[in-house]
Amino acid sequence: MTHPLVTRLTxxxxxxxxxxxxxxxxxxxxxxxxxxxxxxxxxxxxETPDVAVVLPELRQAFQGRFDCAVAADSIETGLRESTGVLKTPSLIFFRDGQVLGGIPKVRDWSDYVDRITQLLSQPLAAE
Structure with a gap:
């Protein structure tokens, strides 16, 4: 059963x-x-409900510089394994199909801001 705060995101x-x-x-x-x-x-x-509450706030703080989706239970394991972000709850960042990195577990606001700033500014890996 999905937590109501996760359902709220969708x-x-x-x-x-x-x-x-x-x-x-x-x-x-x-x-x-x-x-x-x-x-x-x-x-x-x-920690899952806490991250579900903070995600829309982060998106707003970064002025919509990223869009968001929620992984269903059925695909979580494969997604975690393919990205190397194994702990949950987690936020996994992508650009143009490439994994930029992840933020596992709940964090302090300043940790989120610092890490997201770093992820958004990093160049894509050369193909």
Whole structure:
């Protein structure tokens, strides 16, 4: 069962719920910078609701410089393994289909701002 604060991201804020690898690819390969929220099991992980609350605030603080989506339970394991961001909850950042990095677990606001600033400013890896 999905936590109500995670459901709020898709229902109130309109973040897409990604349920397949094809949806992940379509979301992350679109132009721009993207964040996939990997909530994990909210029953076992008490930090999941906190990250669900802070994500829209971060998007607003960064003036929409990234868009957001939520990973469904069915794709979480594969997404975590393919990106190397294994802990949940986590925010995984992408640009042009490439993983920029992740922010696992809940953090202080200043930690989020510093890390996101760093992720948004890093160049893409050469192909």
């Amino acid at each position: 229902e109130e804020f309109g973040y897409p719920a990604l349920t397949t690898e094809a949806e992940i690819a379509a979301f992350t390969e679109a132009p721009g910078t993207h964040v996939i929220f990997v909530p994990g099991d909210a029953r076992r992980n008490l």
